[in-house]
């Protein structure tokens with residue numbers, strides 16, 4: 378239980394006690410539901426956002442602007458940006474940031490797929506919305522250099538503390554960060 382996000386030792390113990398008291402059939406149903414959830418949720422083939430379909434809802438939406446791709450670290454960032462209701466383009470989820478210490482190089486992320494997508498799709502603009510930690514900065518510069526030959530590359534203006542995560546920024550701050558984006562040098 379402690380392996381679940383947000384579950385510490387105390388909560389784990391409480392959950393364990395709860396489970397012991399419940400009938401076995403109920404627990405089996407819960408376990409089945411978890412396995413089912415794992416089977417159903419995959420990654421979008423186009424943007425790598427969480428999706429129960431091969432291509433996610435955002436990528437399939439004909440009202441979204443194909444000419445802009447916003448690059449984020451993970452699906453939580455997509456959810457945070459969607460909450461602003463300001464952004465009408467598409468996304469690309471990297472799946473992490475470049476971090477040699479953790480053994481994460483560009484090939485562990487979806488960078489290659491992004492470059493392919495941008496070179497084929499030729500969007501007007503790619504917005505890099507990666508939080509400005511040391512690793513985030515490295516990732517922004519790396520991805521930016523790769524994409525510049527194909528399109529205009531911008532980065533969002535973070536009024537956030539360094540290392541601040543997109544998902545913790547409120548909607549107004551995020552919307553402003555998007556609006557104040559500037560071209561990557």
Ligand SMILES: [Zn+2]
Nearest residue numbers: 421424433436
């Ligand atoms: Zn998608």
